[in-house]
Amino acid sequence: METVICDISAFEFWRIPPVVRLLTGAPADDADLQRHFSRSEIERLRFDMVQELSLCKACLSDGAKWRRSGQVSQAVRDACLLLASGMSAPVDVLVGSAKDVHASTVVRFHAWGGALQVVTSMHLTDELAVTSPAFTLQQLAGRSSLIKTVMLASELCGSFAVYRAPAPIRRFLQRRLEAGGLPRYGGWSPCTTPDGKLSELWIREPLVTPAELAAFAERSESSRGRKRLLRAAELVCPEAASPFEVQMGMLLGLPKRLGGEGLGGFEHNKRIPLSGKARLLANRDCCYGDLVWGEELDLECQGLAFHNNQRSYLSDSERMTALELMGYQVLPVTHEQIRSPDRFDALCEIVAQSLGKPRKQKTASQMVATRDLRSQLFVDWHDLVFD
Numbered sequence: 176m177e178t179v180i181c182d183i184s185a186f187e188f189w190r191i192p193p194v195v196r197l198l199t200g201a202p203a204d205d206a207d208l209q210r211h212f213s214r215s216e217i218e219r220l221r222f223d224m225v226q227e228l229s230l231c232k233a234c235l236s237d238g239a240k241w242r243r244s245g246q247v248s249q250a251v252r253d254a255c256l257l258l259a260s261g262m263s264a265p266v267d268v269l270v271g272s273a274k275d276v277h278a279s280t281v282v283r284f285h286a287w288g289g290a291l292q293v294v295t296s297m298h299l300t301d302e303l304a305v306t307s308p309a310f311t312l313q314q315l316a317g318r319s320s321l322i323k324t325v326m327l328a329s330e331l332c333g334s335f336a337v338y339r340a341p342a343p344i345r346r347f348l349q350r351r352l353e354a355g356g357l358p359r360y361g362g363w364s365p366c367t368t369p370d371g372k373l374s375e376l377w378i379r380e381p382l383v384t385p386a387e388l389a390a391f392a393e394r395s396e397s398s399r400g401r402k403r404l405l406r407a408a409e410l411v412c413p414e415a416a417s418p419f420e421v422q423m424g425m426l427l428g429l430p431k432r433l434g435g436e437g438l439g440g441f442e443h444n445k446r447i448p449l450s451g452k453a454r455l456l457a458n459r460d461c462c463y464g465d466l467v468w469g470e471e472l473d474l475e476c477q478g479l480a481f482h483n484n485q486r487s488y489l490s491d492s493e494r495m496t497a498l499e500l501m502g503y504q505v506l507p508v509t510h511e512q513i514r515s516p517d518r519f520d521a522l523c524e525i526v527a528q529s530l531g532k533p534r535k536q537k538t539a540s541q542m543v544a545t546r547d548l549r550s551q552l553f554v555d556w557h558d559l560v561f562d
Contacts, residue, residue, distance in 0.1 A: 178250035179295055179304045181285055182267035185311040186560045190336045191261035192377050193361025195344060200257030211358045221256055223343035230259040233281045247282055250302040257299060260344055289396040308383040309391035317400030322551045324407040326559055332385055333415040336377045339557045349373050375557060376417060385411050414443040418556040419476045420465050423513050431541045434548025436523050441466045449497055457497035472529045473498055477507045504529055514553060
């Protein structure tokens with residue numbers, strides 16, 4: 176039976192940019208690898224990874240626990256560079272039953288009696304595969320709160336990934352950026368800080384849709400996490416381009432009983448065609464708004480290096496003026512404004528008024544839910560999967 180990466184490790188894998196997978200997992204004679212990188216720089220990167228990363232070191236060791244893990248051990252060891260580029264030990268893997276679980280410091284076993292072809296979506300090697308984003312999220316939902324499940328779903332259904340590169344990979348990517356840039360490989364591109372440093376935010380197409388999450392949950396062979404995944408699929412707003420957008424969207428859009436403001440009905444990164452004078456002002460045919468309600472209101476995330484998507488960022492005066500010329504009310508919003516309960520309350524008043532929706536005072540239980548929502552939203556997004 177093939178070894179299947181699952182759970183936390185699978186979520187970490189889906190965060191690894193394709194260019195990093197190419198650098199760490201492709202054979203030396205791979206055409207794409209040779210086209211974009213020199214042999215010497217590939218060898219140096221892989222040497223540094225073996226010397227510095229704990230998972231690589233563990234995979235090169237030879238202990239009794241490795242031997243007891245048998246085929247699973249060998250599959251993980253053979254792909255240690257690829258796996259170490261986005262995860263640390265223990266690596267989560269599926270096994271057919273509880274009797275296949277063995278003690279290991281590097282592999283963490285999860286019993287699964289269902290068909291593997293139903294839950295896997297990509298083969299990493301001949302002997303190693305990874306669970307689909309939907310099954311991965313169901314596993315995590317089984318022990319996560321609904322709010323956290325919606326946050327995780329927002330990344331999978333969004334147009335971003337948060338990838339914290341290990342030190343050797345971060346150094347390599349930064350050198351390439353400074354030397355002329357990274358290839359846009361697999362449709363992913365990195366976001367940089369204003370001073371040209373690599374950030375943890377990468378832009379990509381969504382990995383899954385809310386409808387696909389719901390469909391998977393409906394036919395899932397496992398009941399654990401199924402109901403929570405279904406509910407998260409109903410609540411998630413797809414196409415968010417950063418954690419900032421997710422946080423603002425959940426605060427505004429979730430129902431009050433879950434701590435939100437009940438001001439849903441918006442779209443993340445909505446394409447807005449420009450016409451006439453608006454097109455001339457913006458010097459483009461269209462713009463993308465961060466949170467857009469119909470043809471009325473556009474909220475723009477500002478002031479955060481983490482938000483650096485040139486496709487959707489509309490903070491400059493020319494594009495804001497263009498949207499206002501077309502009848503949109505454009506409100507720039509900072510992260511500090513949504514983190515402060517008082518400042519966010521003032522923002523909600525403006526949004527509700529702009530949408531023509533009356534705003535009622537929250538009940539005591541709704542206020543408790545709001546505090547709980549905030550405590551879960553404002554965390555280190557990279558570590559979300561581990562909490």
